[in-house]
Amino acid sequence: MTNIKEIAQFAGVSVSTVSRVLNNHPYVSPDKRESVLQAIERLNYTRNINAIHLSKGKTNLLGIILPFTNHPYYGAIVNGITKQANAIGYHIVIFQTHYEREKEIQALNMLQMKQLDGIIVCSRISEMKVLLSYQKYGPIILCEDTAQAELSSISIDHYAAFSCALEYVIAKGYTKIGYSLGRKKSRNSYLRTKAFNDIMTKHQLMNNQEWLFEGSYHIKDGVQLFQHWSSLPNKPEAIIITNDDTAAGFILTANKSGIRVPEDVAILGFNNDSLSEMLDISTISLPLEWIGKMAVELFENPGIIKHVKLDYALIKRKTV
Amino acid sequence: MTNIKEIAQFAGVSVSTVSRVLNNHPYVSPDKRESVLQAIERLNYTRNINAIHLSKGKTNLLGIILPFTNHPYYGAIVNGITKQANAIGYHIVIFQTHYEREKEIQALNMLQMKQLDGIIVCSRISEMKVLLSYQKYGPIILCEDTAQAELSSISIDHYAAFSCALEYVIAKGYTKIGYSLGRKKSRNSYLRTKAFNDIMTKHQLMNNQEWLFEGSYHIKDGVQLFQHWSSLPNKPEAIIITNDDTAAGFILTANKSGIRVPEDVAILGFNNDSLSEMLDISTISLPLEWIGKMAVELFENPGIIKHVKLDYALIKRKTV
CATH class of the missing domain: 3.40.50.2300 (Response regulator)
Known part of the structure; x- marks a missing residue:
């Protein structure tokens, strides 16, 4: 099986450059990226990204559990998550659940199977004990007010x-x-x-x-x-x-x-x-977009369980 | 390395049941799912899902390229995609690009790396030739009016x-x-x-x-x-x-x-x-939700290149 070293050698770049290309890291010059992709092509490496994930135990995919995407509340949170996730080289996998338990379990199973590196739960129907039973497979971040000692959370009071x-x-x-x-x-x-x-x-x-x-x-x-x-x-x-x-x-x-x-x-x-x-x-x-951003920051620091609360503000207009 | 057969044997179920559990297929009885998951746990198999993808060449992930998620137009298309994708056991990976080329290339690279089984392009900035250069790695479906012989499309006239x-x-x-x-x-x-x-x-x-x-x-x-x-x-x-x-x-x-x-x-x-x-x-x-649904149907049939056009309707109200 071709490995990263061989690709690096063939492409005439460093191993870390190959790694950056494979992880879609933004800071790779177009020339080097092209060399790496050509080497991958020549060495018939394209099917092996999952083998890399296997050895690294990382896929750079972050799951998001939410009931609807087509809603300003969740849309704003997803916007925040996407911005922050992109900044750290992650892509998001959306689990639009319509509050069906089965859909949430699918996401959690993918965490167990290492298809996802973590999950952000924007809103859920599953009981807390279900989430806790998957916690050993990777960080699960809750966008809700909780005092759970095992899971980090971000919420508004x-x-x-x-x-x-x-x-x-x-x-x-x-x-x-x-x-x-x-x-x-x-x-x-x-x-x-x-x-x-x-x-x-x-x-x-x-x-x-x-x-x-x-x-x-x-x-x-x-x-x-x-x-x-x-x-x-x-x-x-x-x-x-x-x-x-x-x-x-x-x-x-x-x-x-x-x-x-x-x-x-x-x-x-x-x-x-x-x-x-x-x-x-x-x-x-x-501050919905901030909830999304902070959730990704909590995901980045799985060793530290934190419960972050964000502020709100009364906006006086004409309907009261 | 543990393989599917060993898991099936350990769990006392068929190989196809193991496969269904690994792929989050909905039609598995809770008991059998539990047995399989326990076997996976016992055989320390959890890190190996990517090896299965490697051998099958499938991840059950479908990429979606779109400029914004937080918008009724794309929100409705994503809703349609999600419904149909869930129906065939797929999850969606969102690439919110804000029309940055780099973000589109990241999605295409993931197709090349077999992290995605296909891509639906809701709207794009990359040139057609760029898409065509990735077409060999998996189905790319366009949500735009095109006569491209190589890529299926779904559009409104x-x-x-x-x-x-x-x-x-x-x-x-x-x-x-x-x-x-x-x-x-x-x-x-x-x-x-x-x-x-x-x-x-x-x-x-x-x-x-x-x-x-x-x-x-x-x-x-x-x-x-x-x-x-x-x-x-x-x-x-x-x-x-x-x-x-x-x-x-x-x-x-x-x-x-x-x-x-x-x-x-x-x-x-x-x-x-x-x-x-x-x-x-x-x-x-x-018919935005239908665009999403049809796009997934086109993805399901990569062998047949089709250009589907959906209808529109004038809704007369009070502003003209």
Whole structure:
């Protein structure tokens, strides 16, 4: 079997240059790259990259587990991951799971099989113990608030961010307040719900279970949320909506129906997307691209388990 | 070196079951999967998946070259690719290039190195000859209109779609018409420009070079496009905008500035995103998810070079 030394000798370059070419390292001169690729071709080496991975135990592939790619929240995190991964010579393998357990297991199995060097879990359905059982095969980074001693994590303090949102709405004089979530079962939803209950109790405000809405992901979910809100005999006067896309869908549908925001119903979103800026939606800005970048940095340092929390900011606009 | 037969023997299952587990094939009973994984563990086989790839020449990874993931157009194509790829047991490796040549070459090199079984090129900057030089290493599928005999392609007839858009705007009585593109140099832009020139000439309408706008990708580009339009002493009365996101940015900024659409300026978009539906933007519907699905089908049949064209539809709403 041809080895790297032979290629280096044939190409007239150093072994480390061959290694850089094989790993798609950016800092190789075009001439040297060409010589190496020609040597590989001549020595019929092309099928052997997996043998190199075998000996190195590295593929320079980083798996990303996420429910949807086609969404501003995950899109922004993936952007951050991609930028940082590219900077360290890694490529990303996307596992779009739609929250199916099987898809997450496929990614974890690929980590076990050394097809991936690590995994970043943006959002998950699998239990923590499942993730922990794969931890010995390579770094698994969680994009969620956790105190797990075995896995590094990067997160926003969703409890504090939601509390900030709710305190702002209450300070504006609203008392009949509802909120919407993606899935009730997620860690983020748990924290948002806890914050809601705590703050409402603190202010002695009524916590109406009818005003907890679910399934808010995309702009079209905002249309449904508006219709749901419209159909309620007893309506909340303000809704804290899980993300700006859904908030935008709500507000645009409200406008068409002659319902005024914030006069008839106040809306506060999350994320601070371009769309929220365009529509003057009050929102909580979340540093999503930074989550992605930091997740890759945590992956780079598997020896040190860290739990990093990033900051948020209240953006006051015109919908509360 | 442990081989598949030994694992099968140890686990008490067939060789094909081991193969299915190694390839993350969905149809394996949990019990058998567990036995195989235990055997792998016991035989210290985990580092050897790349050796299997070496012997099979397959990794079940499909590369996708695209400029941005965080965009409805590519997001929808990626969704289609992911669905179809998952259905045939493939995972996707994303190469987000921002139109940097180097990034495209990295993907192509991974095809050469057999780290990828094929590549779908959603949009590119590299010359066709570069792609052709890698074609011997595995199927490369183009999501663009091409008559290349060596590579399969899936596309929308952008010339016809743009012509349809322009004829509609002209039929509505507009004569001072501009249009916006992403990059001038892309194949799609070439076809849209050709359609524009042909149809305008046919109707003996003035083709004002000042009314060709560039750099239209995201919602914020629509803000700039509006500012550019506002600053022109001689303004077009209608603009065909490269995608709904940019059209939305234009329209929302126009609304804030007291400019009425379509009374002061008519706008037609492309894609038929949720956002265009919400904002009643007239648009050309493009079957983006189908492009993704069909691209994977073409990848599955590398022996047959095909050029598939998908249909478009004019969606009449309120902005023209």
